[in-house]
Amino acid sequence: MTHTNSRWIDVPHARLYAEQAGAGDTVTMLHGFLVDRRQWDHAFAALACTHHVLRYDARGFGRSTIEPGSYAHHQDLAAVLDAANVQRTALLGCSGGAATALDFALAHPRRVSALILIGPGYWGRFADSTPAARAFLQALGTFDVNGMIDSSLRAFTDGPRRATNEVDPAARLHTETMTTQLFKRDSSYWTRAAQDQRTPEPSALERLHEIDIPAVLIVGSEDQVEVHQLAKELLAGLPQARMYVVHGAGHHANLEAPTQVLGIVRNALSAVTLAD
Numbered sequence: 001m002t003h004t005n006s007r008w009i010d011v012p013h014a015r016l017y018a019e020q021a022g023a024g025d026t027v028t029m030l031h032g033f034l035v036d037r038r039q040w041d042h043a044f045a046a047l048a049c050t051h052h053v054l055r056y057d058a059r060g061f062g063r064s065t066i067e068p069g070s071y072a073h074h075q076d077l078a079a080v081l082d083a084a085n086v087q088r089t090a091l092l093g094c095s096g097g098a099a100t101a102l103d104f105a106l107a108h109p110r111r112v113s114a115l116i117l118i119g120p121g122y123w124g125r126f127a128d129s130t131p132a133a134r135a136f137l138q139a140l141g142t143f144d145v146n147g148m149i150d151s152s153l154r155a156f157t158d159g160p161r162r163a164t165n166e167v168d169p170a171a172r173l174h175t176e177t178m179t180t181q182l183f184k185r186d187s188s189y190w191t192r193a194a195q196d197q198r199t200p201e202p203s204a205l206e207r208l209h210e211i212d213i214p215a216v217l218i219v220g221s222e223d224q225v226e227v228h229q230l231a232k233e234l235l236a237g238l239p240q241a242r243m244y245v246v247h248g249a250g251h252h253a254n255l256e257a258p259t260q261v262l263g264i265v266r267n268a269l270s271a272v273t274l275a276d
Contacts, residue, residue: 002048009083011059011076013069013196018056018080022048025113026089027269028081029055030097032119032252033189034152035178036062039094042258043265051269054089056080058097060189061182072198074103087111090269094118094252095227102204105211114272115215116265119227119251120234123199127224130160140190145183148190152179156251159222171255208237215241216268218261220249227251 004021019037027047029040037055047053059076060066077100081089090113093101098120105112127133132155139147157175158167182188204211215238219231235243244264249256 002045004048007083009056009080011071011079013067013071014059014076015065016056016059016076016080017063018054018084019044020052020054020084022050022052024051025269025272026052026054026084026086027265028077028086028089028091029053030077030091030093030100031055031058031061032094033058033061033096033121034156034182035094035175035252036182038062038174038178039252039255040092043092043254043262046262047265047269052086054080054084054086058100058189060185060187060192062178066187066189066192068192068196070196070198072103072200073100074107074200077101077104078108081111088113090114090116090272092116092118092265093120094254095121099123099204102208102211103200105213106200106204106207109211109213112213114213114268115211115238116218116268117215117231117234118218118253118261119220119223120217120231121227122203122205122230123197124203125226125230127155127226129225130155132158132160133224133226143191148183149176149180155224159220159250160224162222162250167250168256171252174255175252205233205237208234209239212239214268214272216264217241217243218253218264219243219245220251220253220256221245221247222250223253224251 057064091101098117136151
C-alpha cells in the first residue's frame with residue numbers, strides 16, 4: 001500500500017485539502033463539480049504504483065473551504081501544484097474539473113503534459129434538454145437541497161435513458177454520498193459561484209487550437225447530450241484529441257467503469273512518456 005501524504009494549502013479566501021502519493025511523473029486529478037476528490041479513489045490508488053498522483057478538493061467542495069472573495073479555479077490549481085513542487089503534470093479532469101484543466105493548460109502551457117477529460121464541462125454550459133436536467137437547474141435556482149440531490153443523480157448518474165435500478169448501485173451510492181455532503185454544506189462552491197468565480201476571457205473554447213498537447217476525451221454513453229456535444233467540440237478543436245465512449249456509463253464514467261477508464265488513462269499516460 002502506497003503511503004498518502006495530506007496537507008492544507010492556503011489560497012486567497014480558502015483552504016484547499018490535497019493528497020499525494022507515489023513517485024514518478026505526476027498525474028493531477030480534478031473532480032467533477034457534483035462530487036469531490038473521492039471520485040478518484042480507485043484511480044488514485046492504482047496509479048500511485050507507477051506515478052506521482054495528486055488530488056485535492058476544489059474550493060467549496062469536500063474538505064476545502066470557501067469564503068467570500070474572487071477567485072479562479074485554474075489559479076487554485078497552480079497554487080496546489082506549487083505547494084507540491086510539481087513543475088509539469090498530466091491533468092485528469094471530470095466535468096467542471098475538465099474546465100479547470102483547459103483554463104490551466106492555456107495559462108501555463110509548459111506545465112501540462114497531457115489532458116485526459118471525462119464527461120467534460122465548461123463554464124456556462126449547462127445541460128437543459130431533459131426533464132431531470134431542467135429539474136436540477138430549477139432546484140439550483142431556489143437552492144432546494146433535496147431536489148438538487150435527487151435531480152442531479154437522475155440527470156447525470158442515471159442519465160436520460162436509464163432507470164435508477166439499471167445503474168450500478170455501489171457507484172450510485174458513492175456519488176450520492178459526495179453530492180449530499182456537497183449540497184448540505186452551509187457554504188459551498190454552489191452557494192458562491194455566481195458571485196465570486198472569475199473565468200477567463202476569451203474562454204478556452206475560443207482558444208482550443210492553442211492547446212497543442214495530447215488530449216483524450218472520455219464520455220459515458222448515458223451522459224447528457226450537451227456533454228456529448230461539448231466533447232465533439234473539443235475533439236474538433238484540440239489539435240491532438242482522441243475520444244472514447246464508455247458504454248453503459250453516465251457522467252462520472254470512471255465510477256461506473258473503473259477498470260475500462262483506468263486502461264484508457266494508462267494508455268494515454270504511456271503515450272506521453274514515450275513521446276517525452
